[in-house]
Amino acid sequence: MVKKKVLVTGGAGFIGGNYVQYMVNKYPDYDIYNLDLLTYAGDLTKHRDIETNENYYFVKEDIIDRESIMSLFENEKFDYVVHFAAESHVDRSITDPGIFVQTNIMGTQVLLDASKQIGVSKFVHVSTDEVYGELDFNPKTFFTEETPLQPNSPYSASKASSDLLVRSYHETYDLPINITRCSNNYGPYHFPEKLIPLTISRVLNEEKVPVYGDGKNIRDWLHVNDHCAAIDLVLHEGVNGEVYNVGGHNERTNLEVVKTIVNTLNKSADLIEFVSDRLGHDKRYAIDPTKLEQLGWKPKYTFETGIAHTIQWYLDNKNWWEQIITGEYQSYFEKQYSF
Ligand code: NAD
Ligand code: DAU
Numbered sequence: 001m002v003k004k005k006v007l008v009t010g011g012a013g014f015i016g017g018n019y020v021q022y023m024v025n026k027y028p029d030y031d032i033y034n035l036d037l038l039t040y041a042g043d044l045t046k047h048r049d050i051e052t053n054e055n056y057y058f059v060k061e062d063i064i065d066r067e068s069i070m071s072l073f074e075n076e077k078f079d080y081v082v083h084f085a086a087e088s089h090v091d092r093s094i095t096d097p098g099i100f101v102q103t104n105i106m107g108t109q110v111l112l113d114a115s116k117q118i119g120v121s122k123f124v125h126v127s128t129d130e131v132y133g134e135l136d137f138n139p140k141t142f143f144t145e146e147t148p149l150q151p152n153s154p155y156s157a158s159k160a161s162s163d164l165l166v167r168s169y170h171e172t173y174d175l176p177i178n179i180t181r182c183s184n185n186y187g188p189y190h191f192p193e194k195l196i197p198l199t200i201s202r203v204l205n206e207e208k209v210p211v212y213g214d215g216k217n218i219r220d221w222l223h224v225n226d227h228c229a230a231i232d233l234v235l236h237e238g239v240n241g242e243v244y245n246v247g248g249h250n251e252r253t254n255l256e257v258v259k260t261i262v263n264t265l266n267k268s269a270d271l272i273e274f275v276s277d278r279l280g281h282d283k284r285y286a287i288d289p290t291k292l293e294q295l296g297w298k299p300k301y302t303f304e305t306g307i308a309h310t311i312q313w314y315l316d317n318k319n320w321w322e323q324i325i326t327g328e329y330q331s332y333f334e335k336q337y338s339f
Contacts, residue, residue, distance in 0.1 A: 003055075004030045007078040009063055009111065010085030011035065012042030014190050015126070015224055019082065022228040024050045033076065035059045036085065040328055045320065046189050063107035073114035080235060081115050082124045083108065089193055090130075090155045091336060094279050097154035104158035105165070112169045123177045124235050125166040129220070129247065130156035131181060134282035137218070139251070142288035143181070145243045152280045163243075170241045178238035180231060182246035183287045186306065187224035188313045192321050193332065195219075195254060196307075199261045200314045201321050203271055209262075210337050213277035215255030218284040222248045223306035226299040233297050247287025248299035250306075257307075264311050275337065 006023060010016035011034030023032045032055055036042045050056050061068055063085050085107060087093065087100045108125070115123045132143040133150030149164075151157040169175040190197040199209050230246045238244060252260075255272075262269055289297070301309070314321060325333075 001029070004079045005033065005076055006030050006080045006082065007033045007035055007076070009035050009081070009083045010042070012038055012044055012046070013084060013088070014041070015185055015227060016084035017046050017189050018187065018224045019084065019228045019231060020047065020056070021050055022225070022232065024053055024056045026232070028055055031055050031057065033057045033059060033078070035061050035063070035072075037062045039087075041088065041191050043324075063111055064102055066110045066113070069110050069114050070117065073118045077118055078115075078120055080122045080124070081111060081120050082126065082231060082235060083111055084126045086159070087155070090153050091193070091278065093153055093155035093158070095335075097158075100154050100158040104155075105161045108162040109165055112165060112175065116169060116173050116175050121176060122235055122238075123166070123169075123175060124231060124238070125163065125177060125179045126231065127163050127179050127181045128156065128159050129181050129183050129245065129285050129287055130282065131160040131163055132285075135284040135286055137284055139286075142286050143245060144288045145181075145245055145291055152282055176240045178234045178240075179243045180234055180246055181243065181287075182227050182230070183220035183222050183248075183285055185222055185224045185227050187310050188317070189320070190224070190310075192325055192329070195257065196221075196261070196310065197314065197321065199258050200265075200311055201325060203262055203265050203267050204314070204318075206267070206271070208273040208339055209258055209271050210273055210275040210339075211254055211258055212275060212281060215258070215274065216253050217281060218251050218253050218286070219257075220247050220286045221250045221252060221257070221303055221306070222246065222299065223301035223309070226301055229300075230292060230297050233292075233295060237295055242291075244292045244295070245287045245289055246292055246297075247289045248301070249287075249289075250303040251284075251286050252303060260307055261311060264308065273339070
């Protein structure tokens with residue numbers, strides 16, 4: 001039997017990294033190719049346990065490099081592409097939007113052209129609920145797949161643009177695609193610039209935790225393993241051309257999230273520091289996942305079980321995040337925050 005070849009872009013990052021491990025372990029009869037540029041957000045130490053597996057391959061490449069991507073696709077003839085590679089941090093997009101346009105829009109177009117050229121069986125584009133903009137605080141309003149795209153940050157605008165490109169390659173060239181739009185992920189290997197790992201790492205070091213504005217903005221949190229299972233399902237069962245929202249109804253204010261972490265670690269709430277708000281800070285995100293549930297997906301984690309698991313993981317894996325929060329990360333942190 002000929003093995004299926006799956007190209008995972010951004011597989012050295014947070015979600016792509018968890019997804020690569022999930023796929024390598026679940027499908028020994030698939031060859032999993034992890035393509036990543038290894039930007040500040042990518043690292044391969046997370047793959048020590050799988051790097052010698054026969055079904056795992058790593059390719060260091062920039063998705064913007066059209067010539068190299070085209071020849072890689074011609075040589076390898078991938079069956080499936082699961083596209084995570086992106087600039088992913090909203091705050092960085094506010095300070096420096098250009099690279100978001102390059103990677104998230106131009107890079108996606110290169111991958112679409114290469115996928116079309118060799119005729120892949122499925123291109124799954126991993127997008128975000130942020131493309132829908134923001135919701136008000138009415139707990140009965142949710143993002144559905146029909147919600148109009150109204151992105152507010154340069155990050156979400158670049159993701160929305162890439163979603164539209166992916167859609168257009170389906171409509172124009174009949175490229176078999178799915179788009180997934182997931183809520184906020186958390187879990188192992190989450191880069192400590194994002195709220196949850198930033199809070200855990202700083203609380204463990206008895207350092208102040210910056211909360212933007214009044215801390216009342218709401219996010220809908222999903223454990224990364226549940227996101228990986230959702231993408232697996234969409235890759236194999238997703239109806240060609242369809243969009244699927246991913247989320248588990250775990251809405252929390254930012255202050256609730258930070259307080260949960262502080263309390264779990266038995267530290268003082270004095271560590272919480274309210275700082276200037278993020279520009280254009282979206283009030284609330286909340287996903288209606290009915291369409292994906294009808295396809296057969298159900299999350300395994302509640303926020304309570306997921307955050308407990310995640311805090312324990314950061315306690316057990318200090319060596320991973322401690323080597324990140326030095327050097328380049330320190331200068332980023334000092335520029336971003338005033339303490
Ligand atoms: P991340 O920043 O942790 O990882 C991104 C990865 O992409 C890194 O390994 C980086 O090296 C790689 N990369 C960046 N530019 C590249 C390029 N030009 N060529 C090749 N590789 C490149 O991101 P994440 O949080 O894991 O998010 C992954 C994807 O999921 C993104 O597309 C993001 O928009 C989407 N998403 C994220 C969340 C979330 O909560 N983090 C939620 C929904 C959707
Ligand atoms: O909704 C999905 C999105 O979730 C993904 O598409 C993005 O890639 C991912 O980064 C995430 O975006 P957010 O902006 O929601 O995540 P972040 O962790 O940066 O912030 C979560 C909330 O916490 C947000 O309301 C801003 C707030 N926050 C964040 C940081 C970094 C703070 O209050 N203080 C902080 O220092």
